[in-house]
Amino acid sequence: MTAPNDRNSTGGVPVPVTPAGASSGAPAEHPPSSPAGRGMFGNQGTGDVSGFGGLVRQQRPIEETPRPYGGYFDEVRDALEEAYPHFGDAIEKVVVDRGELTLHVRPERIAEVCQVLRDDLALRFELCSSVSGVDYLGADERRLHVVYQLTSMTYRRRLRLEAAVSVEAPHLPSVTAVYPTADWQEREAYDMFGIVFDGHPNLTRILMPDDWEGHPQRKDYPLGGVPVEYKGAEIPPPDRRRSYQ
Amino acid sequence: MTTSNYATERETTEGKVFTVTGGDWDQVVSGTDPINDERIVVNMGPQHPSTHGVLRLILELEGETVREARSVVGYLHTGIEKNLEYRNWVQGSTFVTRMDYLSPIFNETAYSLAVEKLLGITDDVTERATTIRVLMMELNRISSHLVWLATTGMELGAISIMLYGFREREYILDIFETITGLRMNHAYVRPGGVAQDVPDDAIRKIRDFLKMMPKKLKEYEDLLSGQPIWTERTKHVAVLDVTACLALGVTGPVLRSAGLAWDLRKTMPYCGYESYEFDVPTHPDGDVWGRYLVRLAEIRESLKLVEQALDRLKPGPVMVADRKIAWPAQLAIGVDGMGNSLEHVAKIMGQSMESLIHHFKLVTEGFRVPPGQVYVGIESPRGELGVHAVSDGGTRPYRVHYREPSFVNLQALPAMAEGGLIADVIAGGASLDPVMGGCDR
Numbered sequence: 001m002t003a004p005n006d007r008n009s010t011g012g013v014p015v016p017v018t019p020a021g022a023s024s025g026a027p028a029e030h031p032p033s034s035p036a037g038r039g040m041f042g043n044q045g046t047g048d049v050s051g052f053g054g055l056v057r058q059q060r061p062i063e064e065t066p067r068p069y070g071g072y073f074d075e076v077r078d079a080l081e082e083a084y085p086h087f088g089d090a091i092e093k094v095v096v097d098r099g100e101l102t103l104h105v106r107p108e109r110i111a112e113v114c115q116v117l118r119d120d121l122a123l124r125f126e127l128c129s130s131v132s133g134v135d136y137l138g139a140d141e142r143r144l145h146v147v148y149q150l151t152s153m154t155y156r157r158r159l160r161l162e163a164a165v166s167v168e169a170p171h172l173p174s175v176t177a178v179y180p181t182a183d184w185q186e187r188e189a190y191d192m193f194g195i196v197f198d199g200h201p202n203l204t205r206i207l208m209p210d211d212w213e214g215h216p217q218r219k220d221y222p223l224g225g226v227p228v229e230y231k232g233a234e235i236p237p238p239d240r241r242r243s244y245q
Numbered sequence: 246m247t248t249s250n251y252a253t254e255r256e257t258t259e260g261k262v263f264t265v266t267g268g269d270w271d272q273v274v275s276g277t278d279p280i281n282d283e284r285i286v287v288n289m290g291p292q293h294p295s296t297h298g299v300l301r302l303i304l305e306l307e308g309e310t311v312r313e314a315r316s317v318v319g320y321l322h323t324g325i326e327k328n329l330e331y332r333n334w335v336q337g338s339t340f341v342t343r344m345d346y347l348s349p350i351f352n353e354t355a356y357s358l359a360v361e362k363l364l365g366i367t368d369d370v371t372e373r374a375t376t377i378r379v380l381m382m383e384l385n386r387i388s389s390h391l392v393w394l395a396t397t398g399m400e401l402g403a404i405s406i407m408l409y410g411f412r413e414r415e416y417i418l419d420i421f422e423t424i425t426g427l428r429m430n431h432a433y434v435r436p437g438g439v440a441q442d443v444p445d446d447a448i449r450k451i452r453d454f455l456k457m458m459p460k461k462l463k464e465y466e467d468l469l470s471g472q473p474i475w476t477e478r479t480k481h482v483a484v485l486d487v488t489a490c491l492a493l494g495v496t497g498p499v500l501r502s503a504g505l506a507w508d509l510r511k512t513m514p515y516c517g518y519e520s521y522e523f524d525v526p527t528h529p530d531g532d533v534w535g536r537y538l539v540r541l542a543e544i545r546e547s548l549k550l551v552e553q554a555l556d557r558l559k560p561g562p563v564m565v566a567d568r569k570i571a572w573p574a575q576l577a578i579g580v581d582g583m584g585n586s587l588e589h590v591a592k593i594m595g596q597s598m599e600s601l602i603h604h605f606k607l608v609t610e611g612f613r614v615p616p617g618q619v620y621v622g623i624e625s626p627r628g629e630l631g632v633h634a635v636s637d638g639g640t641r642p643y644r645v646h647y648r649e650p651s652f653v654n655l656q657a658l659p660a661m662a663e664g665g666l667i668a669d670v671i672a673g674g675a676s677l678d679p680v681m682g683g684c685d686r
Binding site: 097098099100102126127128129130132133134135139147149151153156158160179180181182183184185188205206207208209216217223 | 331
């Protein structure tokens with residue numbers, strides 16, 4: 001198991017090893033390349049004469065939404081600005097997309113912001129619905145994003161907070177002191193992405209076995225193939241199967 | 246595994262025999278002093294019949310009183326969220342339906358709503374498709390609550406209710422089979438609508454069910470509500486008030502049993518629930534008894550909703566009109582089972598090259614979803630079921646996260662169990678209605 005504060009590890013990616021049962025140059029022996037936005041039809045290397053393989057999907061940076069946002073979003077922003085003196089420092093971006101408000105928060109401020117959002121009478125986000133991670137490999141320097149979905153039962157509002165950390169220093173404060181329900185969800189984000197929540201009472205793996213190496217939901221985590229007991233054959237991992245190539 | 250810490254081996258006349266011990270068990274036990282300490286550590290699960298699935302509980306007992314309880318999950322982790330990233334958006338339905346296997350329709354609907362929101366076609370979903378979704382969800386809620394009633398009854402020693410609950414659930418599964426072709430894991434609700442229309446046969450079956458069910462509910466109440474053992478085992482047991490529920494993120498019937506009428510169908514409506522007439526049952530005590538009453542009342546409300554949905558079912562398409570998103574073929578039952586309809590096959594193979602191309606592109610590659618992220622929460626039988634879906638503009642999900650009510654609610658188990666009796670751990674745990682397939686995903 002990787003220690004939570006082990007910054008010298010290879011970013012949680014296990015060292016490639018030969019899978020048991022396959023020694024025939026099966027595809028699973030080669031670590032997959034980045035799946036992020038390159039080519040079309042999943043075609044890589046030779047064999048592609050269409051030219052589509054050279055296409056690179058544009059990763060547009062997330063842009064700040066200009067005011068007014070509409071709906072209750074302006075009220076939420078104003079209330080937070082009034083209640084939280086470090087607003088300018090803590091909130092990196094405000095994005096409104098598809099009728100949902102996202103505040104991009106500086107990671108070291110996340111617990112403070114949650115505290116204000118929960119306690120301020122004009123905000124009252126009493127329930128932390130969900131905490132999850134997203135790995136924006138290749139699109140963001142700080143590629144690991146922690147996404148919090150807050151719900152205000154009093155005002156019937158939803159709000160998303162997003163904090164981005166890098167793989168080299170995947171640390172941010174835990175919000176468990178504000179929202180105890182974040183306990184298991186932060187453990188899951190640690191388990192799956194290797195994001196370390198400082199101040200969490202018991203940051204251990206939750207879904208994967210305790211002695212598992214690596215963080216499976218990261219985009220550069222190799223998918224495993226299944227060794228089958230038939231002449232060293234191997235069922236390749238999903239991204240290497242022909243139908244998904 | 247021969248040199249593993251988990252199993253010691255010895256040779257016998259019948260071959261090698263492994264003695265498997267409980268992993269970190271020795272470490273847990275070595276923390277206690279068996280001679281001077283009154284406390285003992287008991288490991289319950291992951292294969293215990295009363296833990297509602299592969300849930301492991303580690304209980305520190307003083308006599309029969311639970312001093313500390315810790316739950317261990319993850320035994321049913323199947324990596325569904327990761328797998329989704331390697332299938333196209335439509336194929337996702339097939340995966341998510343397998344998460345919480347007692348409420349598959351909810352998993353599918355939440356996923357479909359999220360994909361539709363990402364595509365910006367929420368308002369284009371046809372009225373008939375939405376009504377069918379409501380119909381199916383409410384039937385599913387009834388079947389899920391029936392399993393809860395059946396298994397909880399069994400765990401507390403009431404065997405008859407187990408048989409009755411499963412018997413009536415079977416009726417709903419029959420209806421599902423008529424509509425979707427499968428009893429479970431339907432993949433019926435798809436982004437853009439539903440897979441196929443409801444056959445007339447099913448409508449008749451649902452009408453029969455609506456007639457039959459109120460009598461059965463009366464039977465359950467006659468069997469349990471006045472039963473002294475049942476009331477002793479449930480009243481004032483595993484109490485969780487509103488404050489504790491909110492702090493621990495507990496939603497659904499457990500929160501409503503503590504007195505807060507928070508139901509997403511009412512408070513943040515989706516699928517047109519605001520236009521249906523139904524009540525949100527609550528109970529003031531926040532105990533297992535309250536959860537039992539709330540769930541029974543919810544079955545009654547769901548029956549009302551099913552009836553209203555049936556009345557609203559007007560003929561019309563069940564998929565969005567956009568041919569870039571809608572699955573190209575209507576499915577039909579042929580001599581060799583369900584598949585693409587013959588007319589469609591005749592069209593793409595004999596008449597229209599463009600239709601063939603579109604069919605091919607949609608089926609092999611799938612549709613593209615504009616980049617962005619959304620969160621959709623719906624009221625599942627266990628509480629808020631949330632989907633956080635992220636797209637990078639491709640034909641496959643970039644990330645899908647399920648906020649599973651089973652997972653979140655299970656955190657409340659220590660708060661319910663500590664300080665109580667060990668027998669009440671069973672009642673409290675069961676009253677949360679965790680489904681481990683959903684919890685571990």
